[in-house]
Amino acid sequence: MLVMHLPQTPWLKAVETQREAPAAIPDWLADVPNGRLRLAEIAMGPRRFGPLTAYWKTDDERFSLTPVGLTLGQLSARGELHWEGDAASSHTWADISIQGGDIGTALERLDQPVAMRSRSTDVVASLDWPGHPGNWR
Numbered sequence: 001m002l003v004m005h006l007p008q009t010p011w012l013k014a015v016e017t018q019r020e021a022p023a024a025i026p027d028w029l030a031d032v033p034n035g036r037l038r039l040a041e042i043a044m045g046p047r048r049f050g051p052l053t054a055y056w057k058t059d060d061e062r063f064s065l066t067p068v069g070l071t072l073g074q075l076s077a078r079g080e081l082h083w084e085g086d087a088a089s090s091h092t093w094a095d096i097s098i099q100g101g102d103i104g105t106a107l108e109r110l111d112q113p114v115a116m117r118s119r120s121t122d123v124v125a126s127l128d129w130p131g132h133p134g135n136w137r
Contacts, residue, residue, distance in 0.1 A: 025085045030060045049073070049109045061086055073105025075121055083133055092135070093128040 034057045041050040054068045066080035079096035103121045104114040129135060 024088055025061065025063070025083065025090050029058050029063055032056075032058045032063075034058065045111075047109055047111050073107075073109045074101030075103065075106045076100050081133060089130070090132060091128065091130050092133045094126070096123075096125045096127070098123040 035055070037052070037054045037056075039050055039052045041048055042052060049072045050070070052070045054065055057064045057066075061084060063083040064080065066082070068077075068079055068081065070077045075098055077096065077098045079094060081092065081094040083090060083092045085091060099122050101120060102118055104117040107114045107116075
């Protein structure tokens with residue numbers, strides 16, 4: 001095992017980061033009732049996608065959005081998102097899968113340039129970051 005001890009030099013102490021301290025879970029979140037959202041279709045101008053289904057649960061230390069599902073073109077996205085912590089700090093984690101046919105159809109629905117096409121799509125991702133869900137960078 002290699003162990004390195006670095007001296008505490010002034011330049012090391014002077015390093016600044018742009019990361020903010022992880023956000024705490026607000027007290028009012030525990031008062032949000034558990035629920036479900038189901039939208040058959042979402043229209044943004046001429047673009048249409050859906051359905052979107054999401055269930056959520058809350059308590060003093062967690063907000064869970066599980067399961068969540070969205071259909072976008074030939075793709076189906078499914079997963080869950082959890083925001084956990086306490087009054088001092090928090091972190092967010094998500095497990096996501098995207099499956100279906102041509103990824104270009106999802107880009108078209110979002111009015112994005114179609115940079116790729118595919119016969120099939122199968123993506124699985126696990127993400128974890130400090131702070132609230134909007135802190136993902």
